[in-house]
Amino acid sequence: MTGSERGQTMVQVDTAETGQGSTGRRETGSGTWRARIRGAIHIGSSPEPWKRGPVLAALALLLGLGMLLHAKIPNRIGNLGSLVETFLPWFGLFIPVLLAGALWRRSTSAVVALLLPVTVWLNLFGGLLSDKSHPDSDLTVVSHNVGADNPDPVGTARDLAASGADVLALEELTPQARSTYEKELAKAYPHHTVQGTVGLWSKLPLSDTEPVDVKMDAGPLAATKSADVKMAYNRGLRTTVATDQGPLTVYVAHLGSARVNPRAGFSTGQRDAGAQALGEAIAAERTDRVVLLGDLNGTMDDRAFDGVTSQMRSAQDAAGDGFGFSWPAKFPVARIDQILVRGVEPQSSWVLPATGSDHRPVAAGISW
Helix, strand or coil, X not given: CCHHHHHHHHHHHHHHHHCCCHHHHHHHHHHHHHHHHHHHHHHXXXXXXXXXXXXXXXXXXXXHHHHHCHHHCCCCCCCHHHHHHHCHHHHHHHHHHHHHHHHHHCCHHHHHHCHHHHHHHHHHHHHHHCECCCCCCCEEEEEEECCCCCCCHHHHHHHHHHCCCCXXXXXXXXXXXXXXXXXXXXXXXXXXXXXXXXXXXXXXXXXXXXXXXXXXXXXXXXXXXXXXXXXXXXXXXXXXXEECCEEEEEEEEECCCCEEECCCEEECHHHHHHHHHHHHHHHCCXXXXXXXXXXXXXXXXXXXXXXXXXXXXXXXXXXXXCCCCCXXXXXXXXXXXXXXXXXXXXXXXXECCCCCCCCCCEEEEEEC
């Protein structure tokens, strides 16, 4: 084999091994063009960012409208409106969930739609995220549902006395525990009154005390005319506290429970009747300075309390730090224990540490 022949053979071998022959170039080019065409078709068929995630965008708008128009949600079916309003702050948790879905889907429309619920939630509850309390006050009041099943009433009484409150309202007092609270609180609070299952202990003199009918149905006991039975079932009182700045009218109330029933929905009949009765009593009150303390078994966002909130301010909303959730004690999810005022200024509001009750005590400092 001559040298030229050997060179030609080597060139042919190299070309065959590297796949760079003319046929190979045509096949490679053809494959590249096919891949580019497939990519173009894929890109063209993918939805644009504005068209992605229509379901997420719709859910975001629905969430925002639900919070914005919560007062329009009807109560005709299972008190749905009141149920939504009770847990309204928690609807904000859906916002980060929807945001995560929108980012995962790369949906511009869903992200933009989330601006509605974010704006509505901040408008409703953004003010609760800052501390609005002031250090000085003329009087400190505390309200606590001490719990009928409280295993440690002695410890609860001592914790409440250590709070430094000038006026202390207790709800859900049982006949068995009443004497315990009277004994343990006697030194710190020389003045007190108990009307049925609610009571008020005070460092200042009390006068003009009377029960307040909060429309509780005693069931079979309602037919009994015994004064003792009616007194035992009473869950509201009104009294006057003599302060250095003048008389202060104080109401203490424990309204009926609210229950979620699979058949009846959000059952609030007795509570709503009690809220209406309280609103009427406060409207008829002739004194200017009024404080309402108690377990109202509802949040002040609930329309059932419109008759009360139209006349009084929530100390927590006006001067609190945070949402002030008080129930249940182990992991509070709602503020159903309330301090409302009229004619005085709330300076601060806070939730005290848990006691042996299933509620946490709530406190407020007020001034003239």
